[in-house]
Structures are given as structure tokens and as C-alpha cells.
Amino acid sequence: MHIKPAAERALRRGHPWIFEDSIRDLSFEGQPGDLAVIFDQKDRFAAIGLYDPHSEIRVKVLQHDEPAKIGHDWFQKQLQKAIDRREPLRNSGDTNGYRLIHGENDGLPGLIIDRYAETLVMKLYSSAWIPHLHDLLPALAAVQQHERLVIRLSRALQNAVAFSGVLEDGQVLYGEPLTGPLSFHENGLTFQADVVSGHKTGFFFDQRENRARVRTLTKDADVLDLFAYSGGFSVYAAAGGARTVTSVDVSEPALAAAHQHMQLNTDIPQVASVEHETMAADAFEAMQRLQAQNKRYDVVIIDPPTFANAQSQVDSALRAYASLAALGGSLVKPGGDLVMASCSSRVKPEAFFRVVNEATPNRLIQQVKTGHALDHPVGFPEGRYLKCLFAKVVT
Numbered sequence: 001m002h003i004k005p006a007a008e009r010a011l012r013r014g015h016p017w018i019f020e021d022s023i024r025d026l027s028f029e030g031q032p033g034d035l036a037v038i039f040d041q042k043d044r045f046a047a048i049g050l051y052d053p054h055s056e057i058r059v060k061v062l063q064h065d066e067p068a069k070i071g072h073d074w075f076q077k078q079l080q081k082a083i084d085r086r087e088p089l090r091n092s093g094d095t096n097g098y099r100l101i102h103g104e105n106d107g108l109p110g111l112i113i114d115r116y117a118e119t120l121v122m123k124l125y126s127s128a129w130i131p132h133l134h135d136l137l138p139a140l141a142a143v144q145q146h147e148r149l150v151i152r153l154s155r156a157l158q159n160a161v162a163f164s165g166v167l168e169d170g171q172v173l174y175g176e177p178l179t180g181p182l183s184f185h186e187n188g189l190t191f192q193a194d195v196v197s198g199h200k201t202g203f204f205f206d207q208r209e210n211r212a213r214v215r216t217l218t219k220d221a222d223v224l225d226l227f228a229y230s231g232g233f234s235v236y237a238a239a240g241g242a243r244t245v246t247s248v249d250v251s252e253p254a255l256a257a258a259h260q261h262m263q264l265n266t267d268i269p270q271v272a273s274v275e276h277e278t279m280a281a282d283a284f285e286a287m288q289r290l291q292a293q294n295k296r297y298d299v300v301i302i303d304p305p306t307f308a309n310a311q312s313q314v315d316s317a318l319r320a321y322a323s324l325a326a327l328g329g330s331l332v333k334p335g336g337d338l339v340m341a342s343c344s345s346r347v348k349p350e351a352f353f354r355v356v357n358e359a360t361p362n363r364l365i366q367q368v369k370t371g372h373a374l375d376h377p378v379g380f381p382e383g384r385y386l387k388c389l390f391a392k393v394v395t
Helices: 005-012 072-085 127-143 208-215 232-239 252-264 269-273 283-292 311-330 349-359
Strands: 017-019 023-025 035-039 045-051 057-064 097-102 111-116 119-124 148-153 171-174 182-186 189-193 222-226 244-249 275-280 297-302 332-342 364-370 387-393
Touching: 005 017, 005 045, 005 057, 035 057, 045 127, 057 072, 072 097, 072 127, 097 182, 111 127, 119 127, 189 232, 189 252, 208 232, 208 332, 208 364, 222 232, 222 283, 232 244, 232 252, 232 269, 232 297, 244 252, 244 283, 252 275, 283 311, 297 311, 311 332, 311 349, 349 364, 349 387
Parallel strands: 119 148, 222 244, 222 297, 244 275, 297 332
Antiparallel strands: 017 057, 035 045, 045 057, 097 111, 111 119, 148 171, 182 189, 332 387, 364 387
16 A cells, blocks of 8 residues: 555654545555555555554554564554553552553554453444454453453444444453443542443543542532533542532433442542532533522533534634633632633644633633643544643632
């Protein structure tokens, strides 16, 4: 396979994707999982990766610059490198739920593995991985002990007729069957996840460090947690000594999970004593209603889902962030804290932080900007999706 000059330059910089429209010529049309060898304009080896004819990203690059035999040993080496990177988490003693493999950013494009105590959950985003599971799974067992492995499939992969019946989303590949949610610990707090049918792999690990920072802000505070989902930030706020926590989400099942997470942590006195209220509502409408009621909070947390799945949606996403920031800022008591995050990879950090500040002119001080946690490394520009702003709000 030969690719166009711009794609070759990106490849030389370590980019892990070859798009369909970047391919200049192809020796033959391959099958999902075939190894695609990419040559430069002088017919020298440039990279090797997994071919996926069903995806706009035709090749998920595994190895740059030097040829390699892709198989059990290669996978084991890559997995071990990723696990070693997470050694501080493994040794923390109070956290056994985290991301073990972060796809492209750990050199394994289209593959996610999350750890929930002694269960691993592997999510595939490309059919190209399926033919390699016979090498990948033994390699994983060799470097990471686990009692159970659950396979999750992206929606596109679930709908791929070619693989109907080969794998099922939520299938336990080995280990005891699951009869309910799994429990795990994060910074000493207890959470549960439905790893069989829950969103993504069941829980969002990427905000762990930001949740821990929120815990330091909430002593004797009234806290509003918007887009609360299953209450990760809410539980941390309670553990930090909040007086009240209001969790807002459009999903009633998510709020039920948030309530359950509070109950799981009542062995912590601060959580046991918090006044926790849930509100099933659209976050924008809820903030407008609270604003009209002159409600004010010591800490307001805004952690929305992605607003920009395509470049064409970036401008509307920035407008949405501006609206959220203006509403959220108006609900913070003078001297309180606004915490606002974005997980839209197409929205650049500088643009996100700029619109938040423009929406709250001259009101945000002592700003702290955070990014990715240890288990969510960034290996290429598009892999940097998470940004979060912590700021004091003045009148």
C-alpha cells in the first residue's frame, strides 16, 4: 500500500490512522484484520497496521518505521508497556478500577481494556481486531492476571452483518457469568458498573483525578452536579464533607445509580450525613429554573457529554459550552467554585477555556486547567480530548 504525501508526513510523526482517501494505491482489497504494509514514495517500509475495509479509517497503525512480526509476542510486549505505565495505580492500594489500555494512545488503535477489580472489560471499535483475538487474549493473560474477561463491541461493530454470531456484546469470554453490577474502588470510594450492557464499558474512569480535586473543595458546601450520570462527582463531593449535593441528569436510571453509589459509601461519615437530592431534567433547563428561583451553590460542576462528533459541529459545541458556563457561573455563590469539563476531542483546549472565560467575563480567578490522567495517556494530537477548568467565581 502507498499513501499520499500528507498522510505519509503524518505517519512519520507517529499518527496511528490511515484514512480511505489517503490511500494512493492498494495491491488488493483486503479483509478485516489483514496486515496492511505501508511503503513510502521510495518503496521503503513505513508502517504496518490492521486493515479495516468497513471503516473510513482503513488502517489502524500498529508499528512505525521498522518491520515487525505482529502476533502473540508483539501484543504481549505492547500490553506490558501499557501496564507498566500504570504501575502507580496498581500500587496505590485504594484504586482497582482504571483504564488498562487506551487504544491508539497505547499503540493499540481501536482497542480499549478497562479493569474493574479482577474483571477486565475489552471493547473493540473495529472488526479488524477479531481475527487477532487468538493471539491477543493469551498475551493479555500472560501480563495481567484476571478472573473474568467481558467483551464489548461498538455499535457499528454490533451491526456488522459479517460478524453476526461470532461475538456478542457483553459476552463473558471466560470466567464466571455475571448476575449483576461489579463493585470496584476508586481512591477509596466504592462504585459499581454494569460492564455487560452499560454505556461504554460501564464507568467513566477518565475523570478520576478531577473527581479527587473536587473532593478537596466541598467541605460544608452546597454542591450542584450537572450531567451527573451515575454520580461520580456527587459521591466525591459528599466524601469531601458537602452539606448538600444535588445531582442533575436527564436519565432517571443514571440518577438511581447515583443514589445507589451514595448508599454504597455510607461507611464514610461525610457521605452518610450528606443531604442528597436528584433531579431528572435537561441540564440547560434545570439551570434556567434554578436561576429563576435565585438558587446559589458553593460548587457547581458541569461535565457534559461530547458536543462535537464532527468538525462541522465545533461551532455549535462552543456555543453550548458558552451557554453552560454563563448559566453555571450565575449559580455559584461569590467566592465559590465552578468546575467545567469538555470531552469533545474536536474542541481544542484553548478554544474551550476561551469561551468559558468569555461567557463569564472577569468573574473567574485562580484558574487551574487539567487534562488527562495517567491511565489515559495522549499519544497523538487527536487523542487529547479531555480538559477541565477549576476556577473561583467572584461577583
